[in-house]
Amino acid sequence: MSKRSNDGRDGAPEASRRNFLKGATIAGAAALSTPVAANTAISGFPEQRPKAAPPGPRLAAADTMPPPADPVSQTSSGGDFMVDVFKTLDIDYLAMNCASSFRGLHEAVINHGGNTRPEILTCPHEEIAVHMGQGYAKMAGKPLAMICHGVVGLQHATMAMYNAWCDRVPVIVMGGNIIEANKRGPGAEWPHSAVDPAALTRDFVKWDDQPVSLQHFAESAVRAYKIATTPPMAPVMLSLDAELQENPIENRDALRIPKLVKAMPPQGDDGALGELAKMLVAAENPVIICDRMARTPAGMPRLVDLAETLQCAVIDNFGRMNFPSRHPLNQSFRRSILGEADVILALEVNDLWGTLSDFHDRIVRSAQPRYKKGAKIVTLGTRGLYLKANYQDFGRYQEVDLDIAGDAEASLPSLTEQVKRLVDESRKAAFDARGKKLAAAKLATIEQAKSDATIGWDASPITTARLCAELYSQIKDEDWSLVGTSIRLSWPHRLWNFDQPHRWNGASGGGGVGYTLPASLGAALANKDKGRLTVAIGGDGDFMFVPGTLWTAAHHKIPLLYIVHNNRAYHQEYMYLQAMAARHGRGITTADIGTTLKDPFIDYATIAKGFGVYGEGPINDPNDLAPALQRAITMVKSGQPALLDVVMDQR
Incomplete structure (x- = not known):
């Protein structure tokens, strides 16, 4: 419940609230396994203890055998050459959700390329991979690459690709495919392949190609990078045949990697x-x-x-x-x-x-x-x-x-x-x-913004203004970078001092839900080596589209303070439904149906802990906010991601 005084303001005196805002803003704002039976000595053999069963379901002996060796071994693969091409481009990372259609390239990145330039980013969903690329490119000033599995992986990636298109951000998207019908195995390889995979995304990529030879790939990869990074920037896509990745290189000396010369941005007349x-x-x-x-x-x-x-x-x-x-x-x-x-x-x-x-x-x-x-x-x-x-x-x-x-x-x-x-x-x-x-x-x-921010200062749910003021008070002396906010959350731009190019990196572009968490993580990845304190404030509805992003943050140890703006609703749609009901004179009491996240409420801190990320909340009392922020910031400064679940007002 809100703690309000008779004048509609909250508990603390006006002067203390204003002094806080002045100080905070004006300075520069169980694995499944079968139990092992007790060991029994066997006559004629020494007593041996059985090895512990590995996690996961028990498999038949035939299923645990290594796959049979190929009849012919090889010392190189097309994937090796593809990695050589990547190393000539300014690509530090390859985001992916592993799949068989690009196993050749995947293996080459690890063993031929040493998992450096590019380094693999393991993502639980293709949308996460592309949105990480979107946030990374805006902060790092260069693209990363991602690869997805056939048409099904590409379908998962499309929302993020569309956001990046609308945002005019370069992302190098690749997809595995099996072009020749007579080379596809029975089962999944058929519904996961296409004659023209990029047809699915051609309306929101700047350029695409499906190379049919390694030389073709080299030239198309360089062209793709150049096109993506030439204003107006946008995603590009390459469809990579599985055999092209996996088969031996017939004549490496005949292959040539073109030199990348970036285009100078065009000046006005x-x-x-x-x-x-x-x-x-x-x-x-x-x-x-x-x-x-x-x-x-x-x-x-x-x-x-x-x-x-x-x-x-x-x-x-x-x-x-x-x-x-x-x-x-x-x-x-x-x-x-x-x-x-x-x-x-x-x-x-x-x-x-x-x-x-x-x-x-x-x-x-x-x-x-x-x-x-x-x-x-x-x-x-x-x-x-x-x-x-x-x-x-x-x-x-x-x-x-x-x-x-x-x-x-x-x-x-x-x-x-x-x-x-x-x-x-x-x-x-x-x-x-x-x-x-x-x-x-x-x-x-x-001055008006600081005054407005004091309204409801001690209220619960916590006001968005107080959250932003409290957060800025604790980070203003750090080299901070705000890389995402909830829809129409303007308080940081009203209260904080954005004085450096890395302080902010824009919004999603296309307004697609699921952008803020993975794009913020991509930006945090770009900030990691620069020692910047990366923070983001994202909506609870947006979070629920891509919660697996937190596992990627924990796995790759990417420091990010992520605050869930938990208003327990898709609140923009809630307000639209209220307006529509009022327009028809039907009352607004049922506007919560289909627009709210309640019964049960979601515990985002517990979700974070399950993914290996520091989590705290739900935080309802505004007096608990500052200490929680301090603990989370300490965790992020130690090199770990952290999440705070803050129950806040609507906007």
Whole structure:
């Protein structure tokens, strides 16, 4: 039950709550076996104790015999050559759920490649493997590879592949297959094979191929890496024939591994950038909107340089770590300023129409523009350079006045230089005055956020604001990295100081449930060697799709603090159902049917312990939160994953 005072606030005095928030945020926020009978001496033989039975079901003697030796031994395999190709590419890891259709490559990675570059990541589900790749690529700046079993493994992987596609993230996806029908064994090899496996995913991969020779594989693997990592980035897929992996190499000297030369990201046209520079310098109230702009650590300082030159407002859609959260020009939580803008520059914005429109879906769906009539809208990015028709991830068409095709991060230095050349003393004075107004508004926004965070401070369930404030209080002096949050959980961006490129890595892209836990683990893997403290806050419904991720975290000793935002519901859908019932005048008392996770409640800490991960909870009392966080953070800093199950309010 909530502990509320008469004014609707919670227990502790207002001053103490505000002081806490100020301190927490303002500084830089049984194995199955048959029992063995007692040993009995046999006449003529010394007494011997039988060996303990191994775990698992007892097998007949014939089933425990090693498989018969192949009639012909071999000293090399196609898989060996594939590993040699991988070692020329910048691929550190190969995520997989083991299967027979890629046993040749699997064995070669271990024994020919020494299980290094790539190193195998054992995943209990293909969706986990791909989502780990998605989170890893956004933090490491390079892809990892994953491989799945035939069409059935690929079907498991597709949700994560679609999220990565929508998020424009490179993942090297491979699938085992048996191309020739006369080579498939009876049984599973038939329903698990396909003529064209990639047909299942072709609408949400950037490129695919099915090599029929080792030389073909070498060239396609290099091409796949290059295509995946060239903006706009996206997953690619290679279907690998089992015989190609397993058979001996006929003539190794005839095979050649092509050199990988990465493409330079395309810059926007200089003339168009010059026209944009004139528009920005002449504008009275320019606004920059950014989304998936920062590809590398260079992206954020480049955007800061442009914004500070103009002293203009920046709105971050949080698709990447684009702009410091505490910067005076960051106006992400003052979107009303779009109504005052005379020039709007959108940098790698995924859904521009959605950003520039107020949309309503109650009774009759309707929308109104947020920007004023006559405002000039300019886009700079690669979003429109590669689209497909079926899946509608590209959003509604938005009219613009100037569309510059080019990678925004790569184009910013040229744009900023042209802006600087156009700024005279009179414009500089106007810019400085504008910047001071924006800075004052930013300070007011921060103070408002700290005040809002005190509401319900001592309530149970625990407020999301208190969780985020308590967490930041304990990690703010560490080299932390937040790599995932629940749906629409904006408190960290309101309260914390995101000041470095690795502080944040964006959301799922496609909104597919099951992203946060494995993608956070992939990002934690990228952070591991850098000694960063990786944290994530994920929804309970999202967790239930991929709980096996925790075993991978424990097995590979990947340090990650994962907090389950346990509101015991698919709460977004719960609210939608309430709205629909109210719309029809039928009451909202039954909206819990099909939308909540109760009867019984789920004990996520116990689940974590079962997978070998430190778990604590469910935590209901807000006074228990800080000590639990401290214990979990200590565990993560020792190199282990940890999970806290926190019973929280809805959002």
